[in-house]
Amino acid sequence: MLFSKLCVTVTLLGIVDALCTVSWWSQRTRTVNFNGLSSCNEYNYFMNGLHRDHLEQNDGLHLIKGVVCCKATSRFSDSEVLAHHEDWSIIFQESFDIWAFCPDGYFLSGFSRYTDGDAINYLHNIEYARCIKPSNHPDYHGKCYTQYINFNTQGVFSCKENYFITGLHKVKGDYLHHIDKLKCCAMQDDPEFVFDVDTFKRIIMDNTLPRLTMLAYAMGYDHISGLKGWMLGDDYFRDGDSWVADTRLYGWDKKCSGIKCEERFKIDYLDWSFHIKDIIYGDSVIDELKPEKVYEKLFPNLRNHTVPHITKLMHEFLPSLKHTITNHWEDNPEYISLMEYDPKYFGNIARSIKLAAEGSRSNTAGEGKKVLNNAFMYSIPPRTLAKFKFFFNKVRTTTPYTANLVAKFNVRFTGILRPHNLHHQYRGSQERPKIIHTFGDESETFYTDLRRQKRINASPWLWYDMHDYYHSVVNDPYLANETNYQLKLRGKFEYVTGKSLHTLVEFKAANDRRKRETETYYFNGTFIAKAGPDDKPVEVNYPEISSKGKNRIQLEPIFNDPVSS
Numbered sequence: 001m002l003f004s005k006l007c008v009t010v011t012l013l014g015i016v017d018a019l020c021t022v023s024w025w026s027q028r029t030r031t032v033n034f035n036g037l038s039s040c041n042e043y044n045y046f047m048n049g050l051h052r053d054h055l056e057q058n059d060g061l062h063l064i065k066g067v068v069c070c071k072a073t074s075r076f077s078d079s080e081v082l083a084h085h086e087d088w089s090i091i092f093q094e095s096f097d098i099w100a101f102c103p104d105g106y107f108l109s110g111f112s113r114y115t116d117g118d119a120i121n122y123l124h125n126i127e128y129a130r131c132i133k134p135s136n137h138p139d140y141h142g143k144c145y146t147q148y149i150n151f152n153t154q155g156v157f158s159c160k161e162n163y164f165i166t167g168l169h170k171v172k173g174d175y176l177h178h179i180d181k182l183k184c185c186a187m188q189d190d191p192e193f194v195f196d197v198d199t200f201k202r203i204i205m206d207n208t209l210p211r212l213t214m215l216a217y218a219m220g221y222d223h224i225s226g227l228k229g230w231m232l233g234d235d236y237f238r239d240g241d242s243w244v245a246d247t248r249l250y251g252w253d254k255k256c257s258g259i260k261c262e263e264r265f266k267i268d269y270l271d272w273s274f275h276i277k278d279i280i281y282g283d284s285v286i287d288e289l290k291p292e293k294v295y296e297k298l299f300p301n302l303r304n305h306t307v308p309h310i311t312k313l314m315h316e317f318l319p320s321l322k323h324t325i326t327n328h329w330e331d332n333p334e335y336i337s338l339m340e341y342d343p344k345y346f347g348n349i350a351r352s353i354k355l356a357a358e359g360s361r362s363n364t365a366g367e368g369k370k371v372l373n374n375a376f377m378y379s380i381p382p383r384t385l386a387k388f389k390f391f392f393n394k395v396r397t398t399t400p401y402t403a404n405l406v407a408k409f410n411v412r413f414t415g416i417l418r419p420h421n422l423h424h425q426y427r428g429s430q431e432r433p434k435i436i437h438t439f440g441d442e443s444e445t446f447y448t449d450l451r452r453q454k455r456i457n458a459s460p461w462l463w464y465d466m467h468d469y470y471h472s473v474v475n476d477p478y479l480a481n482e483t484n485y486q487l488k489l490r491g492k493f494e495y496v497t498g499k500s501l502h503t504l505v506e507f508k509a510a511n512d513r514r515k516r517e518t519e520t521y522y523f524n525g526t527f528i529a530k531a532g533p534d535d536k537p538v539e540v541n542y543p544e545i546s547s548k549g550k551n552r553i554q555l556e557p558i559f560n561d562p563v564s565s
Contacts, residue, residue: 019070019071020048020068020069020070020071021041021042021045021068021069021070022051022066022067022068022069023039023040023041023042023045023066023067023068023069024065024066025038025064025065025066025067030062030063030064030065033115033116033117033119033120033121034061034062034113034115034121035113035114035115036112036113037110037111037112037130037230038064038110038111038112038113039067039109039110039111039130039230040067040069040109040110041069042069042071043081043109043230043231044071044072044080044081044132045069045070045071045109046069046070046071046072046107046108046109046132046164046165047067047068047069047107047108047109047110047164047165048067048068048069048070048158048159048163048164048165049067049068049156049157049158049159049165049182050064050067050068050151050156050157050158050165050179050182051064051065051066051067051068051155051156051157052064052065052151052154052155052157052176053065053154054153054154055152055153055154055177058120059122059152059175059176059177060120060121060122060175060176061113061121061122061123061125061126061176062120062121063176064176067110068156068158069109070162070164072134072187073162073186073187073189075187075189076134076136076137076187079134079135079136079137080134080135080210080211080233081132081133081134081135081210082106082132082133082134082135082206082209082210082236083109083130083131083132083229083230083231083233083234083235084102084103084106084131084132084133084235084236084237085112085128085129085130085131085226085228085234085235085246085250086100086101086102086103086106086128086129086131087127087128087248087250088100088111088126088127088128088129088250089126089127089128089250092123092124092125092126092170092174093124095172095173096172097169097170097171097172098169098170099167099168099169099181099183100126100129100167100168100169100170101166101167101183102129102131102166102167103131103139104139104140104141105133105137105138105139105140105141105188106131106132106133106166107131107132107133107164107165107166107185107187108129108130108131108164108165108166108167108168109130109131109132110129110130111126111127111128111129111130112126112127112128112130112228113125113126113127114127122174122175122176123170123173123174123175123176123178123179124174127250128228128250130230131166134187135206135207135209135210136203136206136207137187137188138188138192139202140188141166141185141186141187141188142185142186142187142188142189142190143185143186144166144183144184144185144186145160145163145184146169146181146182146183146184147159147160147181147182147183147184148180148181149179149180149181149182150180151176151177151178151179151180152177157182159182159184160184162186162187163184163185163186164184164185164186164187165182165183165184166183166184166185167182167183168181168182168183169181169182169183197272200274200407200487201241201269201272201407202238204269204407204409204485205238205241205243205269207484208411208479209233209236209243209267210233211476211478211479212243212267212411212413212479213225213232213233213265213267214232214233214473214476215473215474215479216265216267216413216415217232217470217473218422218466218469218470218473218474219413219421219422219423219437219461219466220417220418220420220421220422220423220426220427221265221413221415221416221417221418221421221435222265222415222416222417222418222432223245223260223261223263223264223265223415223416224245224265224415225245225264225265226245226246226247226248226264227245227246227247227248227249227256227261227264228246228248228249228250229245241268241269241270241272242266242267242268242269243266243267244264244266245264245265245266246264247262247264259432260416260432263415263416263434264415265413265414265415266413266414266415267411267412267413267414268411268412268414269409269410269411270409270410270411270412270438270440271408271409271410271440271442272407272408272409273407273408273409274405274406274407274408275405275406275408276403276404276405277403277404277405277406277486278403278404278545279401279402279403279404279545280401280402280403280543280544280545281399281400281401281543282399282400282401282402282540282541282542282543283400283540283541284397284398284399285397285398285538285539285540286395286396286397286398287395287396287398287538288393288394288395288396288499289394289395289396289496289531289532289535290532290534290535291391291392291393291394291502292391292392292394292522292532293389293390293391293392293522294313294315294390294391294392294501294521294522294523294527295313295315295388295389295390295519295520295521295522296387296388296389296390296519296520296522297311297387297388297390297517297518297519297520298385298386298387298388298515298517298518299311299380299385299386299388299517300384300385300386300510300512300515300516300517301380301381301382301383301384301385301386301510302383302510302513302515303382303383304382304383305382306379306380306381306382307379307380307382308377308378308379308380309377309378309379309380309386310375310376310377311375311376311377311378311388311503312373312374312375312376313373313374313375313390313501314371314372314373314374315371315372315373315527316369316370316371316526316527317369317370317371317372317392317498317526317527317528317529318369318370318526318527318528318529319370319495319496319497319498319529320495320496320528320529320530321493321494321495322493322494322496322530322531323491323492323493324491324492324494325489325490325491369526370497370498372392372498372500372501373501374390374500374501374502374503376388376503376505378505380507381507383509383510384507384508384509384510385507385508385509385510385515386505386506386507387505387506387507387508388503388504388505389503389504389505389506390501390502390503391501391502391503391504392498392501392527392529393498393499393500393501393502394496394497394498394499394529394530394531395496395497395498395499396494396495396496396531396535396538397494397495397496397497398492398493398494398495398537398538398540399492399493399495399540400490400491400492400540400541400542400543401489401490401491401492401493401542401543402488402489402490402542402543402544402545403488403489403491403545404486404487404488404489404545405486405487405488405489406482406485406486406487407485407486407487408445408446408485409440409445409446410438410439410440410441410445410446410449411438411439411440411446412436412437412438412439413435413436413437413438414434414435414436415434415435416432416433416434416435417429417431417432417433417435418432419432422461422462422463422465422466422469423435423460423461423462424459424460424461424462425460427462437460437461439453447479447480447481447482447484447485448480448482450479450480451480454467454474454480488545490542492540494531494537496529496530496531497529498527498529
């Protein structure tokens with residue numbers, strides 16, 4: 001009765017953000033020598049707590065009655081999930097205190113165990129953890145903490161609301177009650193900052209993997225999951241710019257079975273490039289910067305009468321153009337901030353933005369060198385040391401812009417076909433041939449080519465039949481929509497140029513007759529006009545730029561076929 005009340009409380013609290021349920025594990029999975037996966041009932045729910053039975057002498061895994069599982073928090077609730085299977089087979093073999101974790105950004109959904117025969121399964125029988133994350137979640141967690149538990153009594157042992165289990169800790173020993181800590185982490189709701197190209201590409205690859213595997217299944221590819229996969233699209237690892245269905249099986253002496261069982265599906269992302277699609281400039285803001293000392297001269301008048309002295313400075317300077325990107329990916333659900341350029345990929349973007357800026361009314365970065373000069377004549381009193389200081393007056397023009405940046409790439413499928421495929425040549429064939437198919441080429445990117453192939457029923461695939469059999473997959477607008485690979489950039493150009501030179505002079509008594517005339521330059525070569533450390537950025541208003549909203553629908557999952565796989 002107490003547990004029933006507790007379950008109701010957990011569920012009602014979860015309605016605020018993450019809906020929680022209890023996944024009761026069946027009598028079959030609770031046998032002492034069960035072999036296989038035990039997880040949340042919902043493939044896209046995340047483990048929040050463990051419910052264990054009362055302590056027994058043989059305190060094994062069969063005494064876990066079920067788990068508390070929760071839906072993702074609101075920002076990620078409509079996202080597909082990525083599943084990674086983390087090898088825990090060695091970790092729980094250890095006899096000392098040790099943690100077992102999911103990868104960064106992933107959360108526990110279940111774990112698989114193997115049997116020693118008729119013996120009871122203990123902690124060392126855990127093979128791997130099923131760790132999942134929303135496809136648009138970063139590869140790092142939100143806030144985390146350690147939950148200490150007394151796991152030798154019956155009851156529910158959970159993380160806080162909206163926190164999920166990411167790791168288990170055990171003390172020395174092999175019994176269930178030797179688990180004494182849970183690592184609990186929240187999902188990361190803050191915008192994800194992208195500091196390099198790899199992160200940019202990783203976000204696109206994460207978001208497209210579930211939908212590309214569904215498309216491949218509709219086309220007729222087989223072995224769409226890794227060997228440990230529960231759902232189609234499960235159990236992939238990233239190899240550079242490729243997703244590869246995993247053939248590894250953890251534990252002792254594990255081998256796959258079935259026709260061509262080790263020939264798994266692979267997705268390659270090829271020929272990446274990034275382009276500015278639109279750019280709009282806002283109103284410029286002009287301000288004067290703090291003058292910068294560039295030259296200093298000491299002139300001693302050691303005579304007993306006033307002496308006229310002419311001081312002059314003439315020197316070349318260059319204006320400077322600084323480009324800063326200040327904002328993040330456009331609207332929900334991919335929040336990203338691109339902070340710097342990788343020349344390999346973004347050099348053309350930097351050049352195109354700069355050229356556009358140079359053509360605007362407020363930016364003249366292409367002017368080249370200029371010369372400023374000034375001359376001053378002062379009457380130096382007798383026995384006086386004159387110190388002349390020359391200051392460079394600078395003016396800054398800050399121009400904001402908003403631009404749409406779009407990623408272009410091609411996608412290549414490699415895998416074997418199942419007999420029930422929709423390839424015009426091999427439909428119904430038992431050959432299971434290996435087929436390589438690419439969307440996109442040098443002249444056309446992946447998503448435009450995908451639209452074209454579906455529209456014209458392009459060979460070798462029977463797209464019209466595919467539309468009839470897998471309507472929701474083929475008509476899913478996400479993959480073919482360019483805006484899903486589009487970044488809204490907000491940035492600004494700070495153009496600093498020289499305005500004038502001014503001089504300050506100080507007089508003091510020349511008591512040292514050995515004092516000589518000296519000059520000090522505070523720069524080498526051509527002087528570059530730029531903002532100094534005390535020059536704070538000005539506030540600007542970024543213009544709005546139109547773009548179509550993102551299309552994201554949640555597809556119905558397809559369970560992996562253990563016979564086929």
